[in-house]
Amino acid sequence: METTDLLLLARAQFGLNIAFHILFPTLTIALAWFLFYFRVRYARSGEAGWLATYKLWTKVFAITFAMGVVTGITMSFQFGTNWPGFMLKVGNIAGPLLAYEVLTAFFLEATFLGVMLFGMNRVPAWMHIGATLIVALGTSVSAFWILALNSWMQTPAGHAVADGQIIAGDWLQVIFNPSFPYRLTHMLLASGLTASFVVAGLSAWRLLRAPTDTSALRTLRTGVLVAAVLAPAQVLVGDLHGLNTLEHQPAKIAAMEAIWETGKGVPLLLFAVPNPERRRNDFAIEIPRGASLILKHDPDGELKGLDAFAPDTPPVAPLFFAFRAMVGLGTLMLALAWAGTWATRKGERNERRLPPRWMLWTFAGFTFSGWAATLCGWMVTEIGRQPWLVTGVLRTADAVGPASEASLGASLTAYVVTYAGMLIAYMVVLTHLSGKGAGTVKPLDGPFAKART
Amino acid sequence: MALDLPLIFAALMGVSVLLYVVLDGYDLGVGMLMPAADEREQELMVASIGPFWDANETWLVLGVGLLLVAFPRAHGLILGALYLPVVAMLVGLMLRGAAFELRVKAEGWHRELWNWLFWAGSFLASFAQGLMLGRYITGFESGFGYYVFALLVGASLCGGYVLLGAAWLVLRAEGTLQKKALTWARWGLLWVALGVVLVSLATPLVSQTVLGKWFDFPKTLALMLLPLATLAAWISVWRSTGRRDNDESGPEWTPFAGAVAIFVLAFAGLAYSLFPYLVMDRLTVWEAAAHPSALIFVLGGALVVMPFLLAYTVFAYRVFRGKVRAGLYE
Numbered sequence: 001m002e003t004t005d006l007l008l009l010a011r012a013q014f015g016l017n018i019a020f021h022i023l024f025p026t027l028t029i030a031l032a033w034f035l036f037y038f039r040v041r042y043a044r045s046g047e048a049g050w051l052a053t054y055k056l057w058t059k060v061f062a063i064t065f066a067m068g069v070v071t072g073i074t075m076s077f078q079f080g081t082n083w084p085g086f087m088l089k090v091g092n093i094a095g096p097l098l099a100y101e102v103l104t105a106f107f108l109e110a111t112f113l114g115v116m117l118f119g120m121n122r123v124p125a126w127m128h129i130g131a132t133l134i135v136a137l138g139t140s141v142s143a144f145w146i147l148a149l150n151s152w153m154q155t156p157a158g159h160a161v162a163d164g165q166i167i168a169g170d171w172l173q174v175i176f177n178p179s180f181p182y183r184l185t186h187m188l189l190a191s192g193l194t195a196s197f198v199v200a201g202l203s204a205w206r207l208l209r210a211p212t213d214t215s216a217l218r219t220l221r222t223g224v225l226v227a228a229v230l231a232p233a234q235v236l237v238g239d240l241h242g243l244n245t246l247e248h249q250p251a252k253i254a255a256m257e258a259i260w261e262t263g264k265g266v267p268l269l270l271f272a273v274p275n276p277e278r279r280r281n282d283f284a285i286e287i288p289r290g291a292s293l294i295l296k297h298d299p300d301g302e303l304k305g306l307d308a309f310a311p312d313t314p315p316v317a318p319l320f321f322a323f324r325a326m327v328g329l330g331t332l333m334l335a336l337a338w339a340g341t342w343a344t345r346k347g348e349r350n351e352r353r354l355p356p357r358w359m360l361w362t363f364a365g366f367t368f369s370g371w372a373a374t375l376c377g378w379m380v381t382e383i384g385r386q387p388w389l390v391t392g393v394l395r396t397a398d399a400v401g402p403a404s405e406a407s408l409g410a411s412l413t414a415y416v417v418t419y420a421g422m423l424i425a426y427m428v429v430l431t432h433l434s435g436k437g438a439g440t441v442k443p444l445d446g447p448f449a450k451a452r453t
Numbered sequence: 454m455a456l457d458l459p460l461i462f463a464a465l466m467g468v469s470v471l472l473y474v475v476l477d478g479y480d481l482g483v484g485m486l487m488p489a490a491d492e493r494e495q496e497l498m499v500a501s502i503g504p505f506w507d508a509n510e511t512w513l514v515l516g517v518g519l520l521l522v523a524f525p526r527a528h529g530l531i532l533g534a535l536y537l538p539v540v541a542m543l544v545g546l547m548l549r550g551a552a553f554e555l556r557v558k559a560e561g562w563h564r565e566l567w568n569w570l571f572w573a574g575s576f577l578a579s580f581a582q583g584l585m586l587g588r589y590i591t592g593f594e595s596g597f598g599y600y601v602f603a604l605l606v607g608a609s610l611c612g613g614y615v616l617l618g619a620a621w622l623v624l625r626a627e628g629t630l631q632k633k634a635l636t637w638a639r640w641g642l643l644w645v646a647l648g649v650v651l652v653s654l655a656t657p658l659v660s661q662t663v664l665g666k667w668f669d670f671p672k673t674l675a676l677m678l679l680p681l682a683t684l685a686a687w688i689s690v691w692r693s694t695g696r697r698d699n700d701e702s703g704p705e706w707t708p709f710a711g712a713v714a715i716f717v718l719a720f721a722g723l724a725y726s727l728f729p730y731l732v733m734d735r736l737t738v739w740e741a742a743a744h745p746s747a748l749i750f751v752l753g754g755a756l757v758v759m760p761f762l763l764a765y766t767v768f769a770y771r772v773f774r775g776k777v778r779a780g781l782y783e
Contacts, residue, residue: 063554069507070550074543076517081536084529087521092747095522099751102518103758106511111769114504122772167746401529403536411540418544422551429558 006408010082010400013412015382017074019375020419024068026374029143029188030195031061032136034222035116039132043125049215052438057199057219059433062117067426069110074415083389085399090390092167093159093174097149105142109135140188147187151180153390154381155248166393178248182241183381189234190377192226193333194370199223200340201367202434204360215438217352220363221344227337234330239294245384246295249391251309252384255319257291262305266291271324274316279306314386318379326376333369336362368427459742461752462523463728469519471720473512475617475713480506482618484549484575485611486637487568494630495568499553501625501777504769506553510546522751524741527731534593535585542581549574576611583610583648590652590723591659592733605651612644613716620690620709625777635694638708642690649683649719656726660733663726679722686714 035057042050076098079087087094115123115131123131158173159166168174200223206216246253253259258274258281259266268290272281289299296303306313340363343355355363389396480502487495521528532539549571556567587603619638623631657664667676690711729737742748 059558063551063558066507066550066554069510070543070547073510073514073546076514076521077532077539077543079521080517080528080532081539084533087525087528091521091525091528092744095518095525095743096747096751096754099518099522100754102511102515103754103762106514107508107762107766110507110511111765113507114769115772118504119772162746163744165744167744168750171750401533403533407536411537414540414544418547422547425551425555429555433558 006405007397007400009405009408009412010403011396013408013415014078014082016412016415016419017071017078019378020415020423021068021071021075022374022378023371024064024071025139025143026187026191026194026371027064027198028061028068029139029191030193031057031064031198032132032139033192034195034199034226035061036129036132036136037222039129043129049218049438053215053219056433056438058117060198060202060430062113063426063429065109065113067422081403082401083399084401086389086394089394089399090159090166092165093152094149096168097145097152097175101142101145105138105145109138109142112138143188143191144184147184148175148177148180151183152177154183154385155179156390156393159393179241179244182237182244185237186234186241186377189230189237190370190374192230193234194374196223196227196230196337197333197363197366197370198368200227201363201365201369202430204355204363205367205431206434206437207354208357208360208364209435210437211354213437214352217344217354219438220340220355221352224337224340224344224363227333228341231330231334231337235334238327238330242295249384250304251306251313252319252381253295254304254306254309255314255316255384256323256380257295257303258316258320259291259303259305260307262302262308264292264302265289265300266303268294269320272320274320276316312387314384318383322376322379322383326373326380329369329373329376333366333373336366456749456752458745458748458752459523459738462519462742462748463731463738465755466516466519466523467720467724469512469516471717473509473516474720475716476505476509476512478614478716479617479621479709480509481549481575481579482614482616482641483621484571484618485579485615486618486622486634487572487575489637490630490633494626494633497626497630497777498622499556501622504773506550508766508769510550523743523748524731524738525743527736527741530732530736531589535588538581538584538588542578542585545574545577545579545581547574549578579611579614580607583607586610586652590656590727590733592735594659602651602655606648609644609648609651612641613648614641616641616645616690616712617709617716620712623694623708624705627776635708638694638712639691641712642687642694645715646687649715652719653680653722656723660726662730662734666726676725679718679725683715683718683722686711686718690715 035054038050038054038057041047042054079094079098112131112134116128116135119131120128152174155178157177158168158170158175160169161167200220203216203220203223206213207220210216242253257266258269258272260279260281265288267286267288269281270285270287272284272286275282292301292303293299295301306316340355340359343359344353347353385391387395387397389399483498483502487498490498517528520531552567552571552574556564556571559567584603584607587606588599590606591599591602616638619634619641622634623638626634657667667673690708693707693711727733729739731738731741
């Protein structure tokens with residue numbers, strides 16, 4: 001078999017695994033903070049409604065977290081099985097960052113998740129709130145480490161060569177490499193948006209079935225409000241992240257914008273079909289000088305085209321379309337969040353308004369919009385790094401393992417079948433859970449019933 | 454004297470793997486025992502592992518993580534050679550993890566389906582781990598005999614996990630479920646005996662190095678303490694499960710402690726056989742080790758974090774100590 005085909009198969013398999021995995025942490029990182037908020041609201045009000053809300057969303061969280069754990073175990077093995085060259089070449093940097101993630105985050109989350117899910121009647125309220133907080137902190141810490149590693153792969157810094165190996169010269173530079181602050185913020189906001197749309201979407205789904213459910217209306221409002229604040233922040237951070245990419249990975253920007261030739265006053269393409277054979281864009285609809293204006297903040301600014309980086313350039317079409325899909329979805333989410341904020345404002349008698357049914361349907365339809373946007377974003381950033389695995393240090397083709405076509409094919413099939421089944425079951429259960437609503441839960445009746453703080 | 458970092462990391466990795474095997478072993482074992490229990494008992498069994506299984510599986514991530522960090526050369530070699538069993542294990546772990554969470558929310562035949570998948574996933578993961586062990590200790594040699602051997606080790610490890618799971622239930626359950634668990638433990642114990650004997654016979658046959666290590670008088674006399682202690686632990690579990698069966702009182706933790714002792718001793722024997730090799734007769738811990746700068750950075754973090762990690766693990770087990778009750782899950 002051709003080595004390029006084998007490489008493509010290995011990449012497809014790893015891409016599938018990591019794309020499936022990322023769905024779940026993206027949701028749990030921010031959903032954990034929603035839980036913490038619900039838990040604190042219950043502690044402060046003592047209201048059974050907040051407890052029911054908290055319980056409902058811990059169930060959603062538990063399923064999502066479990067999916068994240070089991071798909072994450074797959075990732076830890078696949079570094080070795082699919083990309084042995086990665087660890088051989090940059091293991092002295094990638095390994096410790098992953099180890100820190102396991103040590104400082106994974107155990108913390110997993111252990112306190114047990115206390116959070118099953119310990120409400122077994123520990124005092126303050127300890128239970130503490131466990132909820134620690135789970136939230138743990139998920140965020142894990143995002144910190146994995147994004148440090150990913151960012152280092154994009155924009156490596158702080159490494160040195162000693163004894164013929166690549167090692168970390170300065171760990172602070174490795175961790176806080178040039179793209180890390182932007183990528184981390186961008187991802188945390190993406191997680192916040194994903195979770196707020198899931199919360200809003202599933203609440204809307206419940207309201208369609210039970211318009212008088214005040215708990216669902218309250219969580220709809222929470223989700224919508226958080227999204228309305230985070231969405232514009234994401235626009236700003238996304239812009240900064242783009243400028244950072246232009247500085248450190250200009251080839252990626254050239255591919256995202258389908259700029260084939262270096263030039264001044266480059267137009268912004270709203271739509272086009274990139275044609276790699278003829279190195280031009282067909283059916284282009286463009287805003288004159290738009291790209292120069294956005295990226296250089298100057299309508300006559302010069303932008304480097306793909307010609308400047310050949311032959312080490314990423315493929316244009318996937319980046320071009322994924323980027324537009326992400327921005328388009330983000331814009332829709334922003335508009336929807338603002339409209340929702342207005343529609344759920346308080347009425348004349350200080351009661352929360354119920355949005356019209358069409359809007360509830362829209363929110364329900366947008367439940368997993370954050371996932372779609374996040375996946376598009378990751379496709380842009382990861383495919384945009386090609387042909388490098390670690391920019392300028394290690395090529396993807398040099399890291400691929402010796403697994404045979406048959407092994408890769410068989411395992412890819414097994415993964416696809418398992419993932420499809422898991423995803424369908426996951427979505428069905430989530431819809432089912434939220435459709436039933438939070439209901440009312442009896443407040444504490446365990447040994448700590450009176451110890452509410 | 455400078456720190457022997459590869460040695461330290463080999464020890465850390467060994468401890469992680471051992472902790473994984475014992476901890477996830479009992480919850481995998483409970484998963485495999487699901488079909489043998491009735492509906493009410495299944496709820497208790499699931500509730501008994503609910504708060505722990507996530508964290509238990511994290512030890513696997515740490516074990517593999519340390520292999521990755523400290524011995525990148527061995528990581529690629531070992532996992533590459535075990536490609537398909539690794540995939541099978543991962544699919545198994547994913548199935549059971551998802552099934553564990555989803556079954557609680559399902560009703561009717563859906564629930565039955567998830568129960569079945571929970572069992573199947575637990576079994577697949579355990580069997581695949583046994584296969585990996587069987588392939589690993591024979592240095593990934595190919596040939597019909599080696600594959601049969603790996604299959605037998607796979608079955609034995611399932612038995613071992615069943616033993617751990619059953620002993621865990623003896624500790625956490627009461628009444629009829631506890632009685633059943635005593636019987637299950639004995640079945641597991643028989644498979645363990647087969648597995649331990651097989652591995653003990655096979656490793657010296659496969660490798661001259663291992664043979665030389667164990668049959669080197671007078672060291673052999675001291676080394677024989679290991680199999681003797683294993684035998685003693687085995688007998689104590691057999692007797693304690695029998696005694697309790699006859700309603701004679703005895704500490705409920707003896708079967709679990711004995712089962713853990715068997716695993717620890719077997720692990721120690723295996724570690725002695727292999728050391729200093731990470732891949733039998735091919736790659737030593739020092740040859741496979743990563744650069745000291747990476748190791749020292751991780752070691753520093755591990756030393757700071759480990760005490761906390763152990764403390765809150767103990768804390769979690771204390772919070773959920775005692776007999777498990779149905780409905781705890783809510």
